[in-house]
Amino acid sequence: MKHKLLVAAIASALALPFAVAPALAQQTDQGQDTTQSAREKAKELDKVVVTGSLIPQAQIETASPVITITAGEMQRQGFSNVYDALRAQPLATGAVQDSQFSQGFTPGAKTISLLGLSPGFTLFLINGKPMADYPLLYNGQSNFVDLSTVPMAMVDHIDILPGNQSSIYGSSAIAGVVNIVLKQHVEGVTLDYRAGGTSDGGGGNQRLQLVGGYNTDKLNMVYGVQISDTQPIWGFQRPISSSTNGNPNPNARYSPRNYLVLRYGAHPPYVDPVSLAGANPCAPIANQFGGTMSYQYRPGSGYYCGSKESVGYATLQNPSTSYSGYLNADYRINDTTQVYGTLLYSFVKSKSYAGPNYTWWGANTGNYFLNANTSSFDLVQQTFAPEEMGGLDASAERLWSRAYSFTGGVRGTVGQSDWAYDAYYARSQYNLSSQQRRTLGAKVDAFFENQFLGPKLGTTSGYPIYAPDYSKFYQGVTPAQYQSFTGVVSTRSETYTQNVNLQVTNTNLFDLPAGPVGVAGVLQAGNSYWSLPADPALVAGDFWGITGSSGAGKRDNYAAALEFKVPIFSMLTADLSGRYDHYKNIGGGADSKATYKLGLEFRPIESLLFRGNYATAFRAPDLGYAFIGPSGFYSTTNDYYRCAVLEPGVPIENCTYAPSQYKGTQVGNANLKSITAKSYGFGVVWSPTSKLDFKADYYHINIDNEVSYQSVDQLMKDDAACLLGQLPAASPTCVAALAQVQRAPATGPLPYNLLGITVKPINVSKEMVSGIVASANYRWDAGRWGDFGLGAQYNVTLKHTYQQYAGDPDIDLLRNPYYSSEYKSIFSSNLSWNIGDWTTTLYGIRYGATPNYTAQLYTAGYATKGAGTVAPWILYNGSVEYRIGDNARVGFIVNNIRNSMPPRDSTWIGWPYYNVFNYNAFGRSYWLELNVRFGTGKK
Known part of the structure; x- marks a missing residue:
């Protein structure tokens, strides 16, 4: 009907x-x-x-x-x-x-x-x-x-x-x-x-x-x-979720990267811990995750210290x-x-x-640093185990x-x-x-500088320079040390x-x-x-690796x-x-x-x-x-205006600026x-x-x-039409688009570069x-x-x-x-x-x-x-x-x-x-x- x-x-x-x-x-009846x-x-x-x-x-x-x-x-x-x-x-x-x-x-x-x-x-x-x-x-x-x-x-x-x-x-x-x-x-x-x-x-x-x-x-x-x-009910109490051995793909049953040194451009990219800390490099941290931390290998990537059982240290039922x-x-x-x-x-x-997701990626910028000992760009990752944090309860929200x-x-x-x-x-x-409890950015960086990175030796192209002693990296931290560089959100x-x-x-x-x-x-x-x-x-921004929204x-x-x-x-x-x-x-x-x-x-x-x-x-x-309130995200989009101005006549699918990375901001809409x-x-x-x-x-x-939330692609098309004069600049569409898309000036090393996009719900x-x-x-x-x-x-x-x-x-x-x-x-x-x-x-x-x-x-x-x-x-x-x-x-x-x-x-x-x-x-x-x-x- x-x-x-x-x-x-x-x-x-x-x-x-x-x-x-x-x-x-x-x-x-x-x-x-x-x-x-x-x-x-x-x-x-x-x-x-x-x-x-x-x-x-x-x-x-x-x-x-x-x-x-x-x-x-x-x-x-x-x-x-x-x-x-x-x-x-x-x-x-x-x-x-x-x-x-x-x-x-x-x-x-x-x-x-x-x-x-x-x-x-x-x-x-x-x-x-x-x-x-x-x-x-x-x-x-x-x-x-x-x-x-x-x-x-x-x-x-x-x-x-x-x-x-x-x-x-x-x-x-x-x-x-x-x-x-x-x-x-x-x-x-x-x-x-x-x-x-x-x-x-x-x-x-x-x-x-x-x-x-x-x-x-x-x-x-x-x-x-x-x-x-x-x-x-913990993940480690159920066979399906107790370790990566439960992964239905046999080729993906490798351990998470709990302790990792990664080298940019290297093949494989992981640096073998043996070459950094000698034989049995994972022994000092073998007690972590219930004594399951060990020397691990990921096909195509290399060796590191990890635990297949670490994934199970999250709750299925709170x-x-x-x-x-x-x-x-x-x-x-x-x-x-x-x-x-x-x-x-x-x-x-x-x-x-939430499990072992409280991770530090060194250093300072959360990105690569220049290793003064090897002239390579290194990235360091450490996941804090319950034994380092002071027990399972220390990781609870x-x-x-x-x-x-x-x-x-x-x-x-x-x-x-x-x-x-x-x-x-x-x-x-x-x-x-x-x-x-989460890590505080300045304090955790300072701690690891003292722990194994050593003093900062300067910067190059925005990247910090250190001369790390990796033998000290594989030592773990104590609960007291963990408390020293963390705070409570x-x-x-x-x-x-x-x-x-x-x-x-x-x-x-x-x-x-x-x-x-x-x-x-x-x-x-x-x-x-x-x-x-x-x-x-x-x-x-005091806390490392997390942001918050409010309203x-x-x-x-x-x-x-x-x-x-x-x-x-x-x-x-x-x-x-x-x-x-x-x-x-x-x-x-x-x-x-x-x-x-x-x-x-x-x-x-x-x-x-x-x-x-x-x-x-x-x-x-x-x-x-x-x-x-404003909350941020990162994504990519086609920059129609930059393609039209800097590469005229080039189809959008072949343009250098399609797609372009941008920092997005979501805001509320009271109307x-x-x-x-x-x-x-x-x-x-x-x-x-x-x-x-x-x-x-x-x-x-x-x-x-x-x-x-507004379509970023449509917003970029409106922005291009307004800047190219195809729509009146004083029109409501242009007033909104030009305010929500932020660009670098025409002069400078990156003319018209896409700086940010603000979107709101509609x-x-x-x-x-x-x-x-x-x-x-x-x-x-x-x-x-x-x-x-x-x-x-x-x-x-x-x-x-x-x-x-x-x-x-x-x-x-x-x-x-x-x-x-x-x-x-x-x-x-x-x-x-x-x-x-x-x-x-x-x-x-x-x-x-x-x-x-x-x-x-x-x-x-x-x-x-x-x-x-x-x-x-x-x-x-x-x-x-x-x-x-x-x-x-x-x-x-x-x-x-x-x-x-x-x-x-x-x-x-x-x-x-x-x-x-x-x-x-x-x-x-x-x-x-x-x-x-x-x-x-x-x-």
Whole structure:
């Protein structure tokens, strides 16, 4: 069905109340039922607010498909936390960065990618209120939400709603909404303790949870605490990543260059340590990396000192300790008024180990120096081992995060009318502190000058001159010496989002022949803030080999929304919602966006639902893109102007200045506009009996005005056209291009030389994704053999394309792995068996095939072989639980029963020798759990 046809159908349906006089009767399991009696029956059902709607309703299945996973299901299916459970959902097809990417920008955060779209395109909610962004930027560019701070103990269930939902929730709901609903009512007190580990070593963990409730005639209170501790999983604890011997390419199983002297122009370039320090040159440092440092050879390059096992000294899973608290209370002042408040607070301490990447390249400039003894240009490299740094812990990046979500308000009804209101204030905040010990440029250079280089003897052509004594190079350093030339990079960053809201609802605004019309309205005002200040010493360039980016910005927002639920006739209901949002950056830049959604629910019989929806959505200009400070990079580009002036008539592909190296600078753009999207979907829900149900839905999302950094090639073409007089110099295009491209003057040794290019993010890209999500559940009573349940979920992406710049061909993200390695399909299923006091669950998930690394290189133009794939990855989890009396149970849970490692990719030759954005090598995990309940009621 095309979206235009769907819109036409909805528009026609809205006119039906005025054309159809009598209401059609509904068919029920008991036979014919009148509309009036059906309405009375519906009134007997509890109406609740469901994810994707503001209007309380009795129907759970609506015009939009919602996938719900309860806390009990997450536990029985073998997931240890909220992130693991969400990452395993079939809708989460996109590859993402998590703790395995320890050298990335956000090693302490965990997020998901719905439908293969950017994590920032999913709106994450706590009890329907937005969560604050993680302070560090995803991929160093954009904001996103971290899921690692959400405690499992406080979760009641999670709703996942794919597709555009901005007409209800506002910004970011393009890929969909993930609503984490916390516990609202608890009887008694439950104490839960879990402990476990992994079968291959590392990853030991334990968790203590206490959740209770206190209830009177007027007061309902839920409280809880959770304390958890997780130990690291090191690369050296898994065969696939313990050493370079795990490299699938036998010719690439050589050691990293931990101690190296390289000579420019020499063949081979590596200088044999024996010729520099005598026999057994690596002996003084043989204790490093657990005693694995030795004399090594790299084919075609030469000899050096190295350790094949050094690559394994990075974490695959970060160690962490977390403390969480939860308090939810509501107090009934009278029959029509209730005050309430909810607070969720989490404090997490974690560490990330990026491995032996703290390297010094001598000297001073981090480049070659002239060896006065040999008249050669030498380069020296040393990687600091844990034994030199003072142990494994000395290399850790330490992270402290504090996150909270608070809501407080008053709700009730207006007298005895059908009008209900909810006025509240909501705030979510995330504070992050980090510390990392790194080498200080001046101090480390001075140390190695004293260690073996000797005093600087002058310079030649900008290169320093030394007379090194290499026999002292292979001596290593002591922890005290390492401390003397290192310092700590410290950052403190913060984000928050807050707003005040007034929401009114009426489930019986007026009656139509088919039933009552429901309405809901929202007024909202708030702001959001992001601050990422860089360490002043980092900005000043005091630390060797690293730079930092920073930024800060604040934005005000105002919104109004309205939703109607209209029964067209007894079988057909329409849901219409619209919202207007206005955003204004403090310091410049503003944008407004109106979004809407039209949905239809057609129920020819009570057990069958046909549904369809059409919606628009947006993501407000990203605070990271808008306010990030200058950050540098190096690259090459064609210099069209220099070619035209200095080599006129020479084709660009033959020009000396194509390509030319340049230093680039990325800056923020406070005048960005919103990313916009349109989506439509349709599906069917069939439940022929209370024990069997099927769902299948098609989704299609088109995204416009996505943010990408400016095309350097187009900027260079504009620069040339302006300088050559082909465009007016006073035109906006020329004013911008000439300011962003910096050149040397016409006079001098390098006339018109390209000095630098500044680029900023702009709204320019497009993206489209479509697919089908389906599920089925069956429950049956086997008599004395117990009760069984069988469920399955499936998601397949039919098409996913991306266009970066206008006029570019569409990139097929399912077949062009240079841009994406998302799963085309994910299938999961579960089987449960309850008999007597025993409950058993088996859960399986199949991740579809993904492109291999050669395919990525091929599509990037770096390989000659065509595309290949990595086999599907199949995992099984299981749990067994035994109930001891009415108020206690003991359980055993296993994740990844078969201890399946990532599927082999013979072309992925970079450590840890698998794609960490799709797979993990944690292996089999297991837990023993004891749960005891105190107080009234059965568990």
